[in-house]
Amino acid sequence: MIRYLVTGGAGFIGSNYIHYLFDKYDNNVHVINLDKLTYAGNPDNLKDVENRPNYQFVKGDICDAALVDELVPRVDIIVNFAAESHVDRSIGDPDAFIKTDIYGAFVLLESARKHKIKKFIQISTDEVYGSILDGSFKETDTLEPSSPYSASKAGADRLAFSYYVTYKTPVIITRCSNNFGMFQYPEKLISLFVTNALENKQLPVYGDGKNIRDWIFVLDHCDAIDFLITNGTLGQVYNIGGGNEKTNIDITRLILQKLDKPASLITWVTDRPGHDRRYSLDTNKLTALGWKPQYDFDSALTKTINWYKDNTLWWSKIKTGEFLDYYKKHYKL
Numbered sequence: 001m002i003r004y005l006v007t008g009g010a011g012f013i014g015s016n017y018i019h020y021l022f023d024k025y026d027n028n029v030h031v032i033n034l035d036k037l038t039y040a041g042n043p044d045n046l047k048d049v050e051n052r053p054n055y056q057f058v059k060g061d062i063c064d065a066a067l068v069d070e071l072v073p074r075v076d077i078i079v080n081f082a083a084e085s086h087v088d089r090s091i092g093d094p095d096a097f098i099k100t101d102i103y104g105a106f107v108l109l110e111s112a113r114k115h116k117i118k119k120f121i122q123i124s125t126d127e128v129y130g131s132i133l134d135g136s137f138k139e140t141d142t143l144e145p146s147s148p149y150s151a152s153k154a155g156a157d158r159l160a161f162s163y164y165v166t167y168k169t170p171v172i173i174t175r176c177s178n179n180f181g182m183f184q185y186p187e188k189l190i191s192l193f194v195t196n197a198l199e200n201k202q203l204p205v206y207g208d209g210k211n212i213r214d215w216i217f218v219l220d221h222c223d224a225i226d227f228l229i230t231n232g233t234l235g236q237v238y239n240i241g242g243g244n245e246k247t248n249i250d251i252t253r254l255i256l257q258k259l260d261k262p263a264s265l266i267t268w269v270t271d272r273p274g275h276d277r278r279y280s281l282d283t284n285k286l287t288a289l290g291w292k293p294q295y296d297f298d299s300a301l302t303k304t305i306n307w308y309k310d311n312t313l314w315w316s317k318i319k320t321g322e323f324l325d326y327y328k329k330h331y332k333l
C-alpha cells in the first residue's frame with residue numbers, strides 16, 4: 001500500500017491525479033489531499049471519492065509547517081501540485097505566488113528531509129524555460145522564466161533540486177506543457193473559451209493570437225507522473241509534453257467549430273504583458289524510458305468539450321460568483 005500526500009489535490013490537475021490513482025490502484029493506495037481551497041480549489045472535483053476509506057481531505061496551507069509536519073510522517077510519497085497557477089493573476093498580484101509556490105515548496109521539502117520521505121515529486125512547468133522561437137528545450141537548458149508565476153515555479157524547481165544535491169532528499173522534478181481537460185478552472189485558455197462559447201460570450205484572444213503552446217490531455221500528464229514515480233531517477237528533471245503545438249487562434253477556431261458557434265465570438269484584446277511567444281519541449285529523456293502520451297489532441301479536445309457541455313452546473317457556479325457561498329455552506333467550511 002503506497003501512501004500519498006497530494007498537495008493542491010482539489011485543483012485541476014491534482015483532482016484528476018487523485019481520480020487517476022483510485023482508477024488505477026483502487027484500494028491499494030492511500031491518499032491524503034492537503035489543499036487550502038483557494039479560489040481554484042473545488043471540493044466538487046472530488047465528490048465521487050470523498051467517502052472512500054482510503055482518502056482523506058485536509059483543508060490547510062502548505063506554508064503551515066506544523067500541519068505539514070503532522071501529515072508527512074503518515075505518507076511515503078509527496079506529489080506537490082499546490083500552487084498559484086495562473087500567469088495573468090501573477091502579473092496583477094504576485095504576492096501569493098511567492099508565498100505558495102516558493103515558500104510552500106520549501107516547507108514541504110524541509111518536512112520531507114526531516115521525516116525521510118521515500119519520494120518527493122515537484123510538479124514544475126515548461127514555463128520555467130521561458131520562450132523559444134526555434135527548436136525545443138531540453139532539461140539541461142537555461143531557465144529564463146518571464147512572469148512572476150514562472151519565476152516562482154523556477155525557484156521551487158531549483159530549491160527541490162538543491163535538496164537532492166545537499167541532503168539527498170529523493171526528489172524528482174517534472175516540467176509539463178499546457179494541460180487541458182475536465183475540472184480546469186474556467187480562467188485558462190481552453191476551459192474559458194469552451195465555457196464562454198457555450199454561453200455565447202466573447203472569446204478574448206490576446207495580441208495577434210499566434211502564440212504557441214504545446215497541449216497535453218491532463219490524464220496523460222497524470223500517467224507520466226505515475227510512470228516517473230516508478231521509472232524516474234532521483235535528482236533528475238523530466239520534461240512532459242503532448243507533442244501538440246498549436247497557435248491560440250487555431251485552438252480558438254477549433255473550439256468554435258466543434259461547438260458550431262460563429263467566428264464573430266472572437267474578440268481581439270490587448271496582449272498579456274511579457275507574453276511568452278512559444279513553448280516547446282524536447283521530451284526524448286522521458287520517451288527513452290518508454291513513456292508516451294495515449295490521447296490524441298483532437299479526440300481529447302472533443303472529450304473535454306463534451307465534459308463541459310455535460311457539467312454546466314460545475315462551471316456556471318464558478319462563473320456566476322455564487323461558488324464561494326455555495327461551497328462554504330455546502331461543505332461547512
Ligand code: NAD
Pocket residue numbers: 007008009010011012013014034035036037038039040041042060061062063080081082083084085086100104123124125126153175176177178179180185
Ligand atoms: P490549479 O490552480 O487548478 O490548482 C491549484 C490547487 O492548489 C488549488 O486546489 C488550490 O486550492 C491549491 N493551493 C493553492 N495554494 C495553496 C496552498 N498555499 N496550500 C495548499 N493548497 C494550495 O492549478 P493546476 O492547473 O491544477 O496546476 C497544478 C500544478 O501543476 C501547479 O503546480 C502548476 O504550476 C503545475 N502545472 C500546471 C500546468 C497547467 O497547464 N495547468 C502545466 C504544468 C504545470
Ligand code: TDX
Pocket residue numbers: 085086087088124125126127177178179187188189190192204205206207211212213248272
Ligand atoms: O483569455 C485568454 N486569452 C488568450 O489569448 C487566456 C486566458 C489566455 N490566452 C492565451 C495566453 C497564452 O498564450 O492563451 C495561451 C494559454 O494561456 P493560459 O491558459 O493562461 O496558459 P499559460 O499562460 O500558457 O500557462 C499554463 O501553462 C503552463 C498554465 O496556466 C500554467 O499553470 C502552466 O504552468
